[in-house]
Amino acid sequence: MRGLLGGVSMIASLTAGEAMAEGAFDKTLTLDPARFAVVNVTVDGKPMVLRRYDAVYVGKPVAMASEQPARRMGPGGSPSGADTQTLADPLTYQKLSIFVPETASETSAIILNVNNGGWFASELQSDIEDGGAYRSDSDTDKAGAALAAGYVYVDIGSRGRGILAADGSLPGKAPAAVIDTKAAIRYLRLNDTALPGSAERIVITGTSGGGGLSSVVAASGNSPDYLRHLAEIGAAGVAEDGTSSLNDDVFAVIAYCPITDLGHADMAYEWLYSGIRTEENTADNRWGERAKAASAELAAAYPAYLDGLKLTRTDGTPLTSATMKAAITDEVRQEVERHVAAGGTIPARGEDFEITLRQRGGEKTLVLQNDWVTVENGAVTALDFDAFLGFVVKTSALKNVPAFDRSANTGNEGVDGENSLFGAPTQAYSNFSAFGWNNNEVKGDGSGPDDTGMDWAGYTSGAGAALAEQVRLINPMAYLRTEAKAAGYWYIRHGMIDRDTSFAVELSLAEAARMDSDVQSVDFRLPWMTPHSGDYDVRETYAWLAGVLDDAVDPAAR
Known part of the structure; x- marks a missing residue:
């Protein structure tokens, strides 16, 4: 992998002539x-x-325990069914596989695929297998699209919530997944x-928690905030004195339904x-007075x-609590009109919509009345x-209240939200927001007043x-709009009928x-009519990627 594109970085901040210490483990990590x-x-x-x-x-x-809690899989992080699993490879959470097609060149993009649905830990799982058949004309085969384009494809395992270390601690607490990905x-980069x-053309991609992980990695490139954590696991380019000789920014990000800004x-x-919640449209009918x-x-x-946040839209209009719902409405309108223009x-x-949803175990068709949109002449x-x-919310019931920091408050018991992502490695969970913390009602869990x-x-x-950190x-x-090196190109998708997080968070x-x-385009x-899911528009995504890669090439290198 040979670098092509430059960029401002932690390395560039060193004064002229100042030596950069070699990473403490760089020799060990040389491929x-x-x-x-x-x-x-x-392929095709x-x-x-x-x-x-x-x-x-x-x-x-x-070092991981040989017996792990049940594997968590999929965007929702749902359990596999078993109580425990035997870990076949004790290094699986900090291991990667690099697939190099014979058509790859020194300037080819590198697709970095993360699999942390629900911010759970992800074992190394490969999208590419010996004897496999892949296609570039599929809307769901990103490996086929990448290989056909001559891109290098990388799958990684990474820590996250739900794993157990050999010493009995919980090593997947935030920000472990981010640290591992960096x-x-x-x-x-070390092996570029x-x-x-080209390690200067890394494109990180993930769905749900993996989309959130991809987004924060793309936003926080080269930030020194992570160096201490990177040193703890012996990351490449981190010297014994804590300085860094390598970057961890990425070229682009493809994030599907990112679960982020959890606080x-x-x-x-x-x-x-809240204005449309009822007992009928809230999960488990939990819509009592406390909720x-x-x-x-x-x-x-x-x-x-x-x-x-002091955000604005492309036309300079402020994006505030007074304008956000109108902005979301405009995004929905644009999507309806795109659908019609495409022949829909x-x-x-x-009258009724018929919506077919892909789910584990098959497809599900919903018939729902159109009570919200009128279209005339396109x-x-x-x-x-x-x-x-x-x-x-007729397509999928709303999450309970609170939706994310749900443990130990308003009658919610056990680890019922994203709470197991936070707290000390010795804690099963911690509240991580002002409301969740201040309303904690479980004595002895280490959270709350x-x-x-x-x-x-x-x-x-x-x-x-440390919890706030x-x-x-x-x-x-x-990290966006700070000194961190953000990815230059962002592709963000959040389904039109995805209620897993607020449209306001995504916009x-x-x-x-x-x-x-640092950002060139979003x-x-x-x-x-897409629910909480990812990799459903692969041809469109990889056409976008081909375009931004072409635009980013130095004309002198053509």
């Missing part, structure tokens, strides 16, 4: 280009030979000259949905946060936003500063990225 396995596949019906390189990408991998990027592919996600969710009060409190807190039809008001002439939200004697503001400004280190909004991410001085859409 031998002669050690590979041959993988034979077909034609044979293709790949070289596969497998490596542990850190110098000090975390370490994998550094591994690719050994193989085809404010509950507020955004209730701000959007109503919590929803109202969370919704009321969001405008101050949103307004404080819209039933008249009072243009939307009326769109009722609240009715649209009601339509969305009942155990610490401090509210959220007091705790996180003192003894709990955990929340920040996995939030792209904390805010897109606009914050667009406003970052392609954001709410794809037609």
